[in-house]
Amino acid sequence: MQGAMTGRVALVTGASRGIGAAVVRRLAAEGAEIVAIARTQGALEDLDDEVRAAGGKPLVLVPEDLRDFDVIDKVAAAIFQRWGRLDALIGNAGVIGGGLSPVPHHAPDDWNEAFAVNVTANWRLIRACDPLLRMADSGRAVFTTSGVTRGVHPYWGPYAASKAALETMVKTWAAEVANTTGLRINLIDPGVVATRLRAIAFPGEDQDKLAQPDDVAAAFVALCRPDCVQHGDVIVVRP
Numbered sequence: 001m002q003g004a005m006t007g008r009v010a011l012v013t014g015a016s017r018g019i020g021a022a023v024v025r026r027l028a029a030e031g032a033e034i035v036a037i038a039r040t041q042g043a044l045e046d047l048d049d050e051v052r053a054a055g056g057k058p059l060v061l062v063p064e065d066l067r068d069f070d071v072i073d074k075v076a077a078a079i080f081q082r083w084g085r086l087d088a089l090i091g092n093a094g095v096i097g098g099g100l101s102p103v104p105h106h107a108p109d110d111w112n113e114a115f116a117v118n119v120t121a122n123w124r125l126i127r128a129c130d131p132l133l134r135m136a137d138s139g140r141a142v143f144t145t146s147g148v149t150r151g152v153h154p155y156w157g158p159y160a161a162s163k164a165a166l167e168t169m170v171k172t173w174a175a176e177v178a179n180t181t182g183l184r185i186n187l188i189d190p191g192v193v194a195t196r197l198r199a200i201a202f203p204g205e206d207q208d209k210l211a212q213p214d215d216v217a218a219a220f221v222a223l224c225r226p227d228c229v230q231h232g233d234v235i236v237v238r239p
Helices: 018-029 041-053 069-083 108-135 157-177 196-201 213-224
Strands: 009-013 033-038 060-063 088-091 140-144 184-189 234-236
Touching: 009 018, 009 069, 009 108, 018 033, 018 041, 018 088, 018 213, 033 041, 033 069, 041 060, 069 108, 088 108, 088 213, 108 140, 108 157, 140 157, 140 213, 157 184, 184 213
Parallel strands: 009 033, 009 088, 033 060, 088 140, 140 184, 184 234
Antiparallel strands: none
16 A cells, blocks of 8 residues: 555554554555554454455554553564664553542552553653654654543543643653654544443443544544644544
């Protein structure tokens, strides 16, 4: 396939389902070579089959848990050895922290998981991939945030707090590189989308009536293109 991402290398987390899988499909359709990280190997293999059947390049599958932070450093080292750069980083993996509950009722493990996946894993990605993105001619990074970071949303405590921390961290990184590199770093708030995370929060909801992951994937890919000029922004997508 030929497209705006032909010859470019992208890393996508949370790639096996939902928004992550939709972004992988869209990037593949634009010609990208993709490193796909997710915990579920079978789902990654199914996605790889789908991409190949559509004419895309075979995915590099990494069936690992991002809470094993050393894996992130190993993946970055492997990307450097194979390509010598990274053109696009899409930090999409996220967890809701056990579901909706009053702040005092959340289990410590759920709180810790929310911050480990939503914040610390993304910091480790930034730390490991910043040099690789600088080696690209037009390095791009995109992270998935949420509308719960704005205003007050009862029962969303761990998720809202961790996504707010993610936003601050990413905006800070963007400000630090604004005048010294060609990197373009942004966040996307995709709105209410039919994902597993949404199903955990609202188990009785009819997801067929919601926006679908494919409806928001194009916005992520637009921020990965070499002609993207936006930087340090939160892009709100409401398909």
